[in-house]
Amino acid sequence: MLYHLPMLTRRSAHALVALASLALVGACSSNSSQQDPVAAARFENERRIGEADVTRKQEQDAEFLVTAAVRGQLITEASRLAQQKATVPAVRDFAAKLLKEHVAVTQSLQTVAQQKSITVPQALGSEQQEEYQQLTAASGSAFDKQYAELLTELHEKQEDAFDDMREDAYDGDIRGFAAKYYPLLNDHLTQAKQLVDQTEKLP
Template sequence: MFFTRVISTATMVLAAVACSPDTSKRDPVADAKFQNEKRIGDEDITKKQEHDAEFMVNSAGQGMLELELSKLAQQKATTPAVKAFAAQLVQQHADMSNGLKSLADKKSIVLPTGLGGDQQEQVTKLGNLGGAAFDKQYMETIVDAHKDDVDSFGDMSDDAYDGDIRGFAAKYLPVLKEHLESAEQVQDQVKDLK
């Protein structure tokens, strides 16, 4: 009974936030998750399909974060290897992002339209750094993000309920592994910078 009341209260709070007229204060990632959960609830979709939708939302948010951080690195990085890596990432993530958007449209999955609050904080925090500190923190953040990506895409390439989503994850898993390997190499180059 208590659990049901907590869930109902949480749902009402989310609904109030999602229906709030002031869209500038809404978190795009949370909003996308809420819209997908609402559709999933209305259509009586299985937990596996819900997991697929969550993967799509998280992948879109993570991709936008990596893209924003890499655009920032193209401007602020002082190490040529970091700038080159960031440029490569911007180009290759654009292709993956377009594929993700196309698949989400086909599956009627709502994706975030901007960075979530925590993600925006990461961009701001990194933007406040300069020189070697920026290069090191950018590479650390990108390596960590790609480790998460590889785990997530690896899981979904095997476990996604929807075959198209499984195929998408399998298609981009080798690309993400390559990004991670390159990122770790560049990270090794900058770790001793002062």
């Protein structure tokens, strides 16, 4: 069903592209190879949206897929690290579960994004890289605690976003994607919180 929302004017579309360009420049270093993947994905989506004169609702769909993709990547990378560095079996077990179950979420997200011509980042953005580096610097029980806290934070954001978009997404396929994986992410959030309770008792 189509929503009758105000369309972007040509002038506002051009302004949107200009703002996106400034944001992208600010996210890049002097070396273009250092470009932030998340900023690049947002820039590409905003450029396409500006040219197509689509609704703000569709812009929200694109942002949802971008942020869901990069959070999913951080969950995956952090869990791979936990397989190597975790000291508590429960942490390693949860990391293995996430690595297995997030594969389906990631593959489905990339399929939907491709079908809708939405660009999603293929690597961590600068913010996520910083969080990952902080995790790599931890060791022993401190690592277990930090991993559990990071996974809880990420799943709280994912669960909230998927909950909203299973009803609010403009595109029906994106609504279906969010609805399909919301229960799984809700389950992961519950387990992540339980892991926080277990690890905070560590010395």
